[in-house]
Amino acid sequence: MADSLLKTANLQAWYGExxxxxxxxxxxxxxxxxxLLGRNGAGKxxxxxxxxxxxxxxxxxxxxxxxxxxxxxxxIIARAGIALCPEERGIFASLDVTENLMLPPVVRPGGMSIAxxxxxxxxxxxxxxxxxxxxxxxEQQMLAIARILRTGARLLMLDEPTEGLxxxxxxxxxxxxxxxxxxxxxxxxxxxxxxxxxxxxDRHYVIDHGQVVDHLDNAExxxxxxxxxxxxxx
Amino acid sequence: MIEDIxxxxxxGLPQVVLGLVNGAFYALLSLGLAVIFGMLNVINFxxxxxxxxxxxxxxxxxxxxxxxxxxxxxxxxxxxxxxxxVIEKLLISRxxxxxxxxxxxxxxxxxxxxxxxxxxxxxxxxLPYSPPESLGGPPVDLGFMFLPKYRLWVVVASLVVxxxxxxxxxxxxxxxxxxxATENAALVQAFGVNVPRMVTLTYAAGVALAxxxxxxxxxxxxxxxxxxxxxxxxxxxxxxxGGMGSILGSVLTGFGLGLVEGLAKVFxxxxxxxxxxxxxxxxxxxxxxxxFGRA
Numbered sequence: 001m002a003d004s005l006l007k008t009a010n011l012q013a014w015y016g017e018x019x020x021x022x023x024x025x026x027x028x029x030x031x032x033x034x035x036l037l038g039r040n041g042a043g044k045x046x047x048x049x050x051x052x053x054x055x056x057x058x059x060x061x062x063x064x065x066x067x068x069x070x071x072x073x074x075x076i077i078a079r080a081g082i083a084l085c086p087e088e089r090g091i092f093a094s095l096d097v098t099e100n101l102m103l104p105p106v107v108r109p110g111g112m113s114i115a116x117x118x119x120x121x122x123x124x125x126x127x128x129x130x131x132x133x134x135x136x137x138x139e140q141q142m143l144a145i146a147r148i149l150r151t152g153a154r155l156l157m158l159d160e161p162t163e164g165l166x167x168x169x170x171x172x173x174x175x176x177x178x179x180x181x182x183x184x185x186x187x188x189x190x191x192x193x194x195x196x197x198x199x200x201x202d203r204h205y206v207i208d209h210g211q212v213v214d215h216l217d218n219a220e221x222x223x224x225x226x227x228x229x230x231x232x233x234x
Numbered sequence: 235m236i237e238d239i240x241x242x243x244x245x246g247l248p249q250v251v252l253g254l255v256n257g258a259f260y261a262l263l264s265l266g267l268a269v270i271f272g273m274l275n276v277i278n279f280x281x282x283x284x285x286x287x288x289x290x291x292x293x294x295x296x297x298x299x300x301x302x303x304x305x306x307x308x309x310x311x312x313x314x315x316x317x318x319x320v321i322e323k324l325l326i327s328r329x330x331x332x333x334x335x336x337x338x339x340x341x342x343x344x345x346x347x348x349x350x351x352x353x354x355x356x357x358x359x360x361l362p363y364s365p366p367e368s369l370g371g372p373p374v375d376l377g378f379m380f381l382p383k384y385r386l387w388v389v390v391a392s393l394v395v396x397x398x399x400x401x402x403x404x405x406x407x408x409x410x411x412x413x414x415a416t417e418n419a420a421l422v423q424a425f426g427v428n429v430p431r432m433v434t435l436t437y438a439a440g441v442a443l444a445x446x447x448x449x450x451x452x453x454x455x456x457x458x459x460x461x462x463x464x465x466x467x468x469x470x471x472x473x474x475x476g477g478m479g480s481i482l483g484s485v486l487t488g489f490g491l492g493l494v495e496g497l498a499k500v501f502x503x504x505x506x507x508x509x510x511x512x513x514x515x516x517x518x519x520x521x522x523x524x525x526f527g528r529a
Binding site for chain 2: 052053054073074075077078079083084086090092093094095099102103104105107148151
C-alpha cells in the first residue's frame with residue numbers, strides 16, 4: 001500500500017464562535033482519488049478549508065508527507081504542496097485568462113506545462129486574453145483546475161467542481177480528474193453527487209455534522225446505495 | 235466671442251501650464267493613495283505628512299550629510315518607505331479586520347503627530363532647498379512662455395513614475411498578485427503567496443511615492459511642516475473624483491484637475507481654489523464610485 005500523503009487527526013475548526021468541524025480523521029495516500037461525500041452544511045468544504053489553513057481557528061493535526069501543518073499559515077501550506085480549487089472557483093475578474101492561469105506560484109517541480117494544460121483544456125488557449133470572469137461557468141471551472149495543475153502541488157483539493165454545470169461539462173471534468181490521476185497527482189474531491197464520485201474515486205468518506213461517519217471503497221458503492229441515500233438524503 | 239476666449243487663453247496659457255505642474259503632484263500623491271487603498275483598504279491620511287517627510291529628509295540629507303538632490307530623490311523615498319514599513323507592521327496591520335474608519339482615524343492621528351514633531355523641531359517658517367544646478371539656469375522657452383527647467387522636470391518625472399507604476403501593476407506578475415489580492419487576498423495567500431509581506435511592501439511603496447513627490451516639491455515650495463496638509467485635502471478630492479483604488483484614474487484625474495485649476499485661474503480666478511471641490515460634489519452626485527471607479 002502506498003504511503004500516506006495527507007493524514008488528519010481530530011481536526012476541529014471554528015468560524016468565529018461556530019464549531020464547524022468536530023474531529024475529522026481522514027487519510028489520503030499517494031496517487032489516490034478520495035472523495036468527501038455529505039449533504040449541504042455537513043462540513044466537507046470546511047474540511048478542505050481547514051486543511052488549507054483558511055479557517056478562523058483549527059486544532060488537531062494535519063500531516064502532509066509527515067510534516068505537521070496545523071499551525072502553519074496558508075501560504076506555507078501551499079508551499080508544502082497542497083493546492084485548493086475552491087467551490088466558488090475564485091477566478092479573478094481583473095486578471096485575464098492567462099494571468100489567472102499563471103497566478104499561483106510554482107511550489108515544486110513536476111507540474112504540468114502550459115502546452116500540456118492547453119492540450120487538456122483547448123478553450124483556455126483560445127480565450128487567453130479574455131477577462132477571467134467572462135468565461136462560461138464550465139470554462140471557469142476548467143481554469144480553476146488548470147491553475148493548480150501548473151504549480152507542482154502533489155495534493156489537489158477540488159471543491160465540488162461539477163456544481164451547477166451541464167452534464168456534458170461534468171463528463172469532461174470527470175475525464176480531467178481521471179487524466180490527472182493517471183499523471184500521478186493525488187486528489188481530494190468534495191462532491192454531493194455520489195454517482196459522479198463513483199466514476200472517478202478510489203475511496204469515499206461520508207461526512208455529517210462535522211465528523212466522518214462512514215468510509216467506503218469504491219467497489220462497495222454499488223451495494224451501499226441505501227446507506228448512502230440515508231446519509232445524503234437524496 | 236470665440237476670439238475673445240482664444241485671446242484670453244493665449245494670455246492665460248502660462249497659468250494652464252503651471253496648473254499642469256500642480257497636476258503632477260496631485261497625480262503622484264493620489265497614485266500612492268490609490269495603491270494603498272486598493273491593497274490595504276485603508277485611506278492613508280498620513281499621506282500628506284509622508285510627503286512632507288520626503289521633503290524634509292531631502293533637506294536633512296543636504297544640510298547634515300551634504301548629499302545632493304539626485305541622491306535624495308532615491309534615498310528619501312527609501313528612508314520614508316522604511317518608516318512606512320514600521321508604521322504598517324506596528325500599527326496599521328492590527329486594523330485590517332475592522333471598519334475602514336479605524337484606519338482613517340489612526341493615520342489621521344499619525345499625521346498630526348508627525349507634523350507636530352516636525353513643527354516642534356524645525357518651526358513652521360520653512361527651510362530653503364535649491365533645485366540642482368543642472369536644472370537651474372535660464373528657463374526653457376516654450377514659445378508662449380518661459381518655464382523654469384525645474385518645473386518642466388517635475389512634470390516629466392511625475393509622468394514617468396506614474397506610467398512606470400501603472401505598468402508594474404497592469405503588466406507584471408507582481409502586479410497580477412496585487413490585483414488578485416485586492417479581489418481575494420485569502421485565496422492568493424492559499425496559492426502560496428506571502429500576502430502579509432506583500433501588503434507591508436505595498437504600503438511602503440505608496441509611502442515612498444509620497445516621499446518622492448515631497449523631494450520633487452522641496453525646491454518649488456519651501457520645506458515646511460504644513461506643506462503636506464495643505465496639499466492633501468485637494469488630493470483627497472482628486473482621489474474621490476477619479477475613483478478610489480483606480481490607478482490610471484488617479485493619474486489622469488490628477489493631471490486633469492491640475493489643468494482645470496489652471497484654466498479656472500484664467501477664466502474665473504475667484505473659483506480657482508474651489509473648482510476641484512465643486513467638481514467633486516458633481517461627480518459624487520452623478521457617479522458615486524468616481525469617474526474611473528468600479529461601483
